[in-house]
Amino acid sequence: MTQVLYITAHPNDAAISFSMAAGQSFIDSYKAANPDHEVVHIDLYNTFIPLIDSDVFSGWGKLQSGEEFTKLSETEQQKVNRLNELSDQFAAADKYVFVTPFWNFSFPAVMKAYIDAVAVAGKAFKYTAEGPVGLLTDKKALHIQARGGYYSEGPAAELEFGNRYLKQIMNFTGVPSYEELIIEGHNANPDKAEEIKADGIERGEALGKTF
Numbered sequence: 502m503t504q505v506l507y508i509t510a511h512p513n514d515a516a517i518s519f520s521m522a523a524g525q526s527f528i529d530s531y532k533a534a535n536p537d538h539e540v541v542h543i544d545l546y547n548t549f550i551p552l553i554d555s556d557v558f559s560g561w562g563k564l565q566s567g568e569e570f571t572k573l574s575e576t577e578q579q580k581v582n583r584l585n586e587l588s589d590q591f592a593a594a595d596k597y598v599f600v601t602p603f604w605n606f607s608f609p610a611v612m613k614a615y616i617d618a619v620a621v622a623g624k625a626f627k628y629t630a631e632g633p634v635g636l637l638t639d640k641k642a643l644h645i646q647a648r649g650g651y652y653s654e655g656p657a658a659e660l661e662f663g664n665r666y667l668k669q670i671m672n673f674t675g676v677p678s679y680e681e682l683i684i685e686g687h688n689a690n691p692d693k694a695e696e697i698k699a700d701g702i703e704r705g706e707a708l709g710k711t712f
Contacts (some may be wrong), residue, residue: 509543550611566583603648682704
């Protein structure tokens with residue numbers, strides 16, 4: 502069965518967030534078009550995503566030195582086990598849908614924490630004599646993002662780091678197909694905000710039928 506990870510990194514819901522509204526339209530359309538596919542929603546604001554901290558490094562070090570998992574501290578076990586769960590889930594899925602806002606030229610920190618958790622050597626990529634090679638070569642990815650201003654073209658495009666980062670990570674891990682649904686300008690043109698939101702929702706619905 503095809504499995505889709507619907508990964509949202511927004512504290513607000515579709516009633517407030519333009520990206521979440523487009524994301525909800527997309528995923529509803531996708532489910533209708535693919536009723537036999539499994540969609541797993543990962544709400545990063547309501548999911549335990551361990552940071553790679555001293556506990557994690559300590560736990561990994563103990564395991565690499567040959568110690569049994571049961572010898573790790575309770576905190577080390579909890580964090581290392583959760584990171585394993587997340588990276589295994591990501592590697593096993595077939596499609597990824599990322600939904601984020603545009604904050605400070607990128608996306609919320611919780612999305613970076615999630616990428617750190619799943620872009621793991623041996624699962625998402627491997628090291629070779631010629632350099633790292635991506636292992637997720639049979640996957641597809643989509644990024645849905647709303648931006649209050651305009652950052653797709655011109656000099657401002659150089660200030661956009663979130664979508665470019667996700668695209669680079671997907672490329673690094675071998676994902677051959679990366680699509681974008683970008684909603685822009687609702688803060689720059691507040692009089693057109695509802696029109697911009699409706700257009701994003703419409704495009705999300707259309708993309709859900711083909712992704």
